[in-house]
Amino acid sequence: MQTRGTLPHVILSACGEDVRLCTSCWQCEDSTTPEMDLTLGELMQAVVRDEDRALTSRTLWACDPLLDGGLRCQQGIDLPAVIHALRQEAVRRGLAGGDTQSFAGKSA
Helix, strand or coil, X not given: XXXXXXXXXXXHHHHCCCHHHXXXXXXHHCCCCCCCCCCHHXXXXXXXXXXXHXXXXXXXHHXXXXXXXXXXXXXXXXXXXXXXXXXXXXXXXXCCCCCCCCXXXXXX
């Protein structure tokens, strides 16, 4: 399937957030829930590196408790907007895994 560009470009186009500003700070690196296979920081770095695992990771569908709990990026990246854009791209590419049912009606 033809993509619309690299993940950083897709995210920038979809929500205006430049994930390349991510500095892999401790806040996201330590952010995980039992259902996640990557930390939120690992997910963000996978996006920066344009890795497909950013779109197939369980973390993409299981990180809502962290975002709902007020986790904020020190670089000012709107994490819920990035996650929402990633979920849309995963669905568009047919790579959506995990709990897509809870995403169906949710917007970031």
